Amino acid sequence: MEKYLKDLKSEIDRSEILPILIDYQEKFGFLNYDFISALSERANLPAGNIYGIASFYPQFNFSPKAKYNIKLCSGISCHLKNIKELKAEIFKHTKLNSNGFSSDGKYSFEFVNCLGACAQGPVMKINDKHYINLTKMDIIKIFHELE
Ligand code: FES
Structure with a gap:
């Protein structure tokens, strides 16, 4: 620095x-x-x-992140589209601890307020890649590919 x-x-x-x-x-x-x-x-x-x-801007981080940093939008538009189920699926696949990091250091997770694609929610971002209109099946497929 x-x-x-x-x-x-x-x-x-x-x-x-x-x-x-x-x-x-x-x-x-x-x-x-x-x-x-x-x-x-x-x-x-x-x-x-x-x-x-x-x-x-939700793309900025204020602490170190894992190899795959997951940002799940919890803004009002996304919140109304059952992000609880998506969060549970993410946690299931990444085995995140309560501190938002997986024990292998591969994943970190945080909620963000809006990722700017409200009409296409639920929205998630992993590093620089956006995922829109997310379903539980999408989450399964995404994390299967990251394994
Ligand atoms: S509220 Fe989720 S992208 Fe805007």
Whole structure:
């Protein structure tokens, strides 16, 4: 991270924040507090504002994730389409612990508020791939392919 920060400009325009957040996450997997704090100083914004920008977008992670990071939408449109059954099926196939990680470190899981495809819910994302109109059978097929 230090080299990354060293290579960043000393003054960052607000329009550059989002591309930098994306780039950082692609390189390091998640946004940590030290990076957000350093970015806030260079953008002359409170760290809470940087966090606010990043937390608006469900693709950002704020902690390390497993090889397959599962994000199941729990926004209202998806919630109304029986995501409880999907969650149970996901947990069955991944053997997730209560901390949201599988014991083999292969899977991590979290609910997110909206993945931007409300009309096509239920929606799930594994790393960068979106799955729409999910059914229990889709979950079985997806996790069979990941095994
Ligand atoms: S509520 Fe699920 S994608 Fe928007």
